Each structure stands twice: as C-alpha cells, then as structure tokens.
Amino acid sequence: MSALLSVENLTRRFGGLVAVNAVTLDLWLGEVHAVIGTNGAGKSTLINMLSGEIDASSGRIALAGEDITTRAQSRRARAGLGRSYQRTTIFAEFTARENCRLAAQAATPRPWAIWQRAQDCAASNAAAEEALGAAGLRVEADRVAGTLSHGAKRQLEVAMCLATRPRVLLLDEPLAGMGAEETERMLALLTQLKATHAILLVEHDMDAVFRIADRITVMVNGTVIATGDPAAIRGNPDVRQAYLGEDH
Amino acid sequence: MKNVSATMRHWLPLACALALAAIGPWMSPYVADFVVKVMILSIFALSLELLVGMTGLVSLGHAAFYGIGAYATVLGAGRDGGSIAWLLPLAMGSAAAYALVVGALSLRTRGVYFIMVTLAFAQMAFFVFHDTPFGGGSDGIYMYVRPTLGPIDMESRWVQFYGVLGALACTYGLLALIRRSRFGAALAGIRVNEQRMRAAGFAVYGYKLAAFVIAGALAGLAGFLVASRDGVVNPELMAWHNSGEVLLMIILGGLGHLRGAVIGAVAFTLLKEVLSTHALVGPLADQWQLTLGLAIIAFVALLPKGLIGVAARLSPAATDAGQKLDAVPAPNAKVTP
C-alpha cells in the first residue's frame, strides 16, 4: 500500500527567507500524523502549500500517486483534499446545515441548473447530513452558525471539511481555544475519522497530540528535525532540546 | 406569522407587476413614461445587485455595460432599423462580451482595487465612444427607426410600457431563480468567505466571472431598452457618475435583497424628482443638488441598511424569516492596505 498523500522535498521561499525547507512526509490511511513546532516553524506555510493556497517553490506533492503540485486549490479539494482553518471560517449568517450543504455542493456544482433549488440537491443534502452526523452537530443543524458555541463552531469547521467527502484531512489547530470537554469530543471525532481518512494535524496542545497521533513530525525553522511515533519523539534528544525542552 | 410574510415575500413582487400592468392603460403619457424610465433603471439596478449584493463584488463601472448595450442597439439598427430578434441578443451579447474581458482582468484584483479597475475600464469605454467618430462622438448618435418584431414596434408607447415591464419581470424572475439555485448559493458563499469556498473545492474565479458576465448582459438589456425608448444614445450613459448613481440606488434600497434594488431605483428617482420640482419644494428646487446631497448624507447616517432595513425595523416578524441567505452582506471589499 502506498501513502495517500506523499510530500517530497517541499520548499517555500519568501524572498530570502526559507519558510519551509525540503520537507518530506507521508500520510497514510488510518493514521493521524501530527506536525508540531514553535510559532514560525513553517507549519502553516506547509499546510497552505498542501492545500494549494500558496505555491511551492520546489518539491512535489502527490495525492494517491497522482502529482498535484501545480493544481489549483479548488481542484485539489475536489480530488479529495479537505482542510480546516485555524481561524474559524464558517459562514456565520447561514445555518449549520446550509454551511455543510454549501461545502458539499462543490462536488456536484452544476451551476447552470438554476431552475433547481440549492436546498433540493439530494447529493449535497446527503453529504451534509452525513457530515453533521459525524461531527455530532445533528441537533444544532438548523441553528444559524454565528450563534453556535465556540466548540460547536470548531466542530462545524471540521464538518464542512467532511462534507466535501475528502480522503485526506488537513486540520489546522482544530483544538484552538477549546475547553476540556470540547477537546475530548473533538479527539473522539478524530479517532473515529482516522479509520477512513488520512489526517494531518497541526496542533499546539501537546497532551492531545501525544494522545492521538500515530506519527509526529517536528519542525524547527522550516526544517523537519524528527519524525516518528510519539514514543520515539518523546525520547528524541534533538526534539527535547529544540522544542520540548522549553516546555517540559 | 412567519409563513404569512414568507409567502408574501414570494408573491408580492408578482402582485406588484400585475397591478402595474393593470393600471397601465389609465396612466397619463408622462406617468407611463416615468414608470418606464424607473423600470429600466430597476433592471439596471438589479443587474448590479447580482454583483454587489449577491456576490460581494463592488463595481464602480457598471454603466459601461449599460452604455454598450445601448450603443450596440443603435449601431446595429443603422439607418433602417432592425428586428428585436437580433438587436436584443446583439445588445446583451456585446455587453456580455465586454464584461467577459473586463471581468477576466479585474477579478484578479480585490477590494478597493476592484472598485477602481472596474471604474477604469468603464472610463476606457467612455473615451472610446466619446473620442472616436465610431459611435457619433461626444454628442451621441440617433436611432432613426426603433426596433420591431413582427407587429411589435418599440415606437408604440404601450409596447414600450409592457415590453419593459415584461423585461423587468423576467430579470427579477431570473435573479430570484439564481438566488435560490446552487449557483446563487455558491455566490452567497463567495460573498461571505471566498477562501473557504476555494478550500471546499469551488472554482471561485469562474463563478465570479459568470456572475460578472450575467450582470453585464442584464445591464446590456437595460441599455437596449433605454436606447429603444429614447432613440438617442450618447457617451454620458457610461459616465462614472452614472455608475455611481446606480450603486446609490441599490444601497438606498438595501443590499442583499432583489426588492431593495427596485425600491432603491424608485426611491432615488422620485427623491430627485421631488427635490427638483418647483411646484413641490418652491425655490429650493433650484438648489436640488444641495438638498439631494444632504438627503444622501442623512440617509447614510440614519439608515445604514437601506429602505428595506426600515421596513424590517417596523415589522420585526418579517426580518427573521428567510434571513439565512438573505442577510446584508459584509462585502469582501474590506480595506487591504
């Protein structure tokens, strides 16, 4: 079995600054792969390059064996690459269900069919219900998104990502600002999702990362200094010195 | 209560159109003519509403498409006139073609820049018609014979009245369909958060371009109608203050609502009419620019959500229903310093 998403020597320069330096990593189905590092380590740039928001300076990204390095973001998304944002990007004025349906609609856009109502699109509705269910938002489906609690908003953020039926999930700090209970719910959700998805998790909450991740990559100044399972990373002297050392 | 107002929301526009059609024959020629003018402006305003209210693209050059539609009609008709059957597609097609070019280039920019680039392209069109003899130069050009289609002749007052009313109904209907369709939902999503839409897999640029071209074509329709009514066109149709005025109309009415565009067109025209009529405001009519300017400023200060917002405040029940995809937009035109 080959990796679902494989990244080789991915590099991004901003002028003279190298934000991401020759990063190589693989995402496998059934695995949560966490990327950790201090602020400015290049995690966000990496996730932005993977999702197609910014171009890579060099290197290669392949999705299920297919080279997608130069594809536009929307095409990558339709090919099965879903992402969530660190800052909540839900459509605050729509209901939770509409948020998910809108995201799901990308798969079967058919924009020319203007005689059909958006809310009648069976495929989108099905995907939306499924995503809401998976994210545990079914009860709150008809609430206007802007009025949801912070935790529910973060769940909706992931649900919208799921509604596009991705194979690979790129999650940018899904736990940011969450309380303990909300965190537990989100971790349960991720555990459940990893059976059917390859997940890249960028997260600052170290306890959560070490609990849930199957593999961890540590970045410092744009460069990967270590990759391995949580136990190996915990024991890695370089990591302890460069990163964990400051915390623990 | 909610259901009643929701139903009203659906049927009220149709009822208005039918009422207008019914009382048409009892209107004096001037009133009929005035109504035709307001209806044409309503179509023009609706076309811009598709961009500003529904997609969040603030264009300050929309008059270019209006003018191009009008010029295409007159130039196409030539000395001997022509058939609506091909003049109308020609007018809408020319406007749409220019919109395609302008849209393709200007949609690369955003925010303030988008506003200014659309303005620049409109000025370019203005100067092409103003400075070259191609369209009769600065004084404009006449249409000697108005467009016809079999027995339907735009020369007739009633054909003008009902033709324009029909065009307005079609435009309104088309935009209402678009609003509730998947296309409209995608535009609404783009208006609120373009980045998220892209991440979900929408080809955002294509959607915006499509909206831009449709808006251009509909403005071309308004241009066709105004040329057929006036029988004369001139570059001033494309002047930037015309783009500004139509923007005023939709803001005045209330963004994010189709009714807003129509209400705005009616209100703005009436406001100006009232302020410049001696019989109504006496000697102040000579200073209509001052009173209009003050009225606009007072309006911004007091009614940020437009006339629709006033109606909403008066009957709160009407507001929550259907507000979901219907809310006042936060255009993604925020400053990007």
Next chain:
Amino acid sequence: MSIQNTRTALTALALACIATLGHAQQPPKLKVGLMLPFSGTYNALGVAIENGFKLRVEEQGGKLGGREIEYVKVDDESDPAKATDNVNKLIKRDNVDVIVGTVHSGVAMAMAKAAKESGTVLIVPNAGADAVTGPMCAPNIFRSSFSNWQPAYAMGEVAGKQEKKKKAITITWKYAAGDESVNGFKEGFEKAGGQVVKQLNVPFPNVEFQALLTEIAAAKPDAVYAFFAGGGAVKFVKDYAAAGLDKTIPLYGPGFLTDGTLDAQGAAAQGMLTTLHYADGLNTPRDTSFRTAYAKAFKLQPDVYAVQGYDAAQMLAIGLDAVKGDIGKKAEFSAAIERAKIDSPRGTFSVGKSHNPVQDIYLRKVDGKENKVVGVAVKGLADPARGCRM
C-alpha cells in the same frame, strides 16, 4: 424618511396629473418650457438666455401672439444621458406648447429627437451642433443662435484672405462641437488658400495644454485656431500667452474663446481676433436700446447668450402673431418665421431653409474687457445644412 418620501412623491405624481388635467381645459395661457442648465458649469449661460427671453416677453406686455406666457423650468444639468427624460417632463408631463433649450450640444440633440417625434416647437437658443439644423432638421425645430460651422468658417476666411496666413494648426477639446468648429475653420481657411498642417486634440475636459503648446512651438505655424469654452478657454488663452506664443503666432478662435471670460483672462487675451454673430460696440440703436433695457431689468450686462434668448422670444412672437396664438397651425407658424426678417440686437437676420440663422459674422478684437467689433467677417453667412432633407 422613506415613508414620508413615498408619500410626498405620490402627492407629487397626483399633483402632476391634476395639473395636466386642469390645464387641458383652460386654453388661454401659452406654456413655454425652459430647458436650460440651471446648475453646474453652464449655469450662467442658462440664466442669461432665460433673462433675454423674458425681457422680450415683458417688452410685449407679457404676451406673445395675444396669449399670456406661463413658464415651466427644467434643469437639464448639461447631461445628455438625462436629456430625454428631462425633455419628456416638458412634453408629456407639462404639455408645453414650446420648448426653449439648450446650451449643451449633446442635450440639444436628444431634445431635437424628442421634439421631432412629438411635433412640439423647439427653439434652440445656443447649442451649435451642426446636426440640429442638419440631419435632424424639422419643420418645428428652430435655432436662434448659430451653427458651430458658422463662426469657424468665417474665421477661416479671415485668417486666409485678410490676415494672409498660409499654415495653421488647430487645437480643440476632442468632442463633437470642437470637431465641427475645427472642420468649419479648415473649410474656410483652405478655400482662402491656406493649409491646416496639424490638428491637435485634448481629451475633454482635460485642461493640461503644455504638451501641445510645445508641439505648436516646434511646428511654427503662421496661426493657431483654438476651440475651447469656459474654464478651458481661460486656461488655454493664458497658457498660450504665458508660453510666449502670442508674440509670434496669432491665436484665433470663435467668439466663445473670449466671451464672458475676459475678466479671468486679463492681459493674456488682449488684441486677440475672434469671430461671432455678436460683438461689443456695435452701437446700433437697436443694440443700444436692448442693452440698456437688459441692464436695467437684471442689473447685469447682456452677453451673446442673452441676445440668443431674446431672439428666441422674437422668433416665437413672429410665428405666434401669424397664427394668432394658435400654435397648432404648424405650417403657417413655421412659414411665418421662414419669411421674417428678425430685428435682432446683433443686426437683422433671417432664418434659412434649415431654420438656422442666416447672419453676419463679426470680426472682433479684444480690447480691455470688451470684444470690440472691427468689421464684418462674412456678410449673411448661411450654414450649409448638410444632411438636412426638408
């Protein structure tokens, strides 16, 4: 605000309807619609025309052809895009019998179109667009002023014959009136043996002339013909003098280059030659009495625009007298005006086949704050009325 507005607006519409009905039943007053610029750049011109027109009506005891006059005013904003709507207010809302207007050529074109279609009598008291008495000419459309071609052609003849210039450069705003004027000059000048070597344009309403003055200095023509009005005229004449070109290359133009702008132009305009159908210092009894009466009535000195407004009223009076106030008799109305010799402050003129004045064009010289007449450039000049089929 909105509800009140709607209410006021509805009242307005209702009033308008009632007014229309009411007046249809009382025939005596003759409704004259004044569609002139009452705001913006041309405001002063609109006021002068209105004053001139009213002065003549007052001289006739407030009546023309035995009918009292009622005025309806519409501000045309000098905006051609709104011209059709504005003229329709007069034709359809107020049911006026006669329309007088306007200054801006583009607006006048739209007015002519509407007048031609409705048959309402239109008297153009300024706008010089050749087309109004060219392709758009109609039995019910008259002009009391000039065509752009007229003063320009006369200036061309003067420059070629009298001043013996060989090579000229023309410069104008790039718009219809400018093009027409420049072409008129070229026609007159080349007929008189001269040659227009270069035609320069400035985008309207840009007033940055320096680049083109440099071009003129480099080309060294014998004369320059310029068409600008208002602020542009002031700036061009001043820039021309400031560039020192007035010392070596005489600047000619139609009268608008120096009419009503001499205060602002100051020394820069002194000695300039221009052509127009009116001038200061005519010193005919007719002109003197007009000027005294105007000055007395409005505490203002009259200008060419006032004369044009005054003559619009004269033409209307002649037509109405012939039909005894019944303006419905279109053929007789217009025949009377076509036959008439109009006793204008500018001198007697008649109205040609295309309804444009056939008139003397004066050669004037700027002296102090006056455009003093120095002679007649062309006697009884008629517009060629190209494209008029009437």
Next chain:
Amino acid sequence: MDVGTFLVQCLNAVQYGLLLFLVASGLTLIFGIMGVINLAHGSFYMLGAYMAFALTPLFGDQFLVMLVAGVVLAALFGYVLEWAFFSYLYQRDHLQQVLMTYGLILVFEALRSMLVGNDVHGVKAPPWLEGSFALGELMRYPWYRLFASAACIVLALGLYFVVNRTRLGMMIRAGASNRDMVRGLGIDIRRLYRIVFAAGVALAALAGMIAAPMSSVYPGMGGSVLIICFVVVVIGGVGSITGALVASLLVGFVDTFGKVFFAELSGMGIYVLMAAVLIWRPEGLMGRKT
C-alpha cells in the same frame, strides 16, 4: 521630434506629474490609512483653488504667507469635517463611504455655486513670479510653473521626511499596514485619523492653491482631478507615498506624450496604463501583497 522639444516635453510631463502627486498624496494617505474611499477629495482641491482666488486680494504679493494661511484653514476644515462626518464611516463598509462622499460632492458644489457663483475667475500669480524665460526659439516657460514644480518637490521631500523620519510618520506607516498594531502600540487611533485626514485635505487644498494661478478657478474643477488621482493612487499602490510619486510621474508622461503621439485616443491613455499595471501587479506598483 527633435531633442530640444523632447526635453521640453519631458519637463512638461514632470511638472504635470508633480502637481498630480500633491493632490494624490493626500488621497492615498486617507485611502490607505483610514480605509476611506473619499470621492470628495476633488472638492478639497477645488476648495484650495477658490481659497487662492478669495485670499489673493487680501494678501497681495505675500504669496507664501497666503499659502501657509490657506493650509492652516484647510487643515482646520478637514479636522472639523472628519469630526462631523467621516468619523462615522470607519466601521462601515466601502459602499457607505462611496455614498456619503458622493453626497458631500453635491453639497460642496452647491455651496460653491451659492457663495462664489459659476463664473470662471483668473487668479494672479504673485508679482515676483510673473514673467517667463526662453526655452527654445519660440517657446517661453513661465517662472510660475517652475516655482510650482519646485514647490511640489519640496513638499514631496517634506512628506518623505515626515513619513519616514518622525514619530507621526511611524504611526502613519504602521496604520497603513496594520491597524490593530497601531492600537496595540497604545496610539490614539481616532486622533491619528483626524490628523491624517486634516493633512490630506490640506495637501489637496495646497495643490489647488498652487494650481490656481495656472488653471484659473471654475465650477466642476474638482471632478476631473478626482478621477485622475484615483488612477494615480491605484497605480502607485494604496497608502504608499512613494508609489503615488512614481505613479504621478508615470501618468504625467503617458498623458503628455499620449497627447502628442496619439491625439485621437489620448483620453484613454492613463486608463490603459492603469489596466496594464494592475494586470501585471494587482496590488499596484508599491502596494503590499495581501
């Protein structure tokens, strides 16, 4: 075109560009720092020109004193205007700003018409700047034009100094790039806005005063300037003073040589330039990527 004429044309282009810069710099400041689309900016230019017309007789040949007095008056006017109208606009979106400033244009034009009338008026250059010097065999170049260019250069340098070397300038630069940061630094943003707005108005009015003896004063003079300035600001990049300078000069050159070489289509020149620049760099020449 021979070399001499070419050089003179270049001088014309630079001189026109510098004057544009003066108006546009105020616009780009207000635009970039306060995020307000100010359609009424042309009216401030007009205000300056009419001020020159009204003040010249009072100050006689004390031209420079008059300029200073005018700038102070204009700045005061801007300060009050910001307080009365614009301070309500920051929380609103661009559309409301377009709307209100459009209303202000109408009001300013109407007030001008009521106060001064609609005639064209000349404004005398100060006696010590009258006259001209020879440039080429026929052409003379007025001293006043040279003075205007020099004044614009001095002001450009002054602006550069203020923006790059002073505390106020630091705040302005911070404000243009990141409003939250300014707040974070503990600066009173409302006062900063008020000062910037007053400065913008003063710059436009100063441009109007300097231009008045060359251009005369007439109704509607603000309108045409406004659109050209928008073009300049967009080409240069919103909020960038250097960008405004570069763009002004560019527009000056395109306009000048457009008139000479493409007389028929010269009206379009600057808009084609703008479209081209934006296709190449959508954020303007000196604008920051967002």
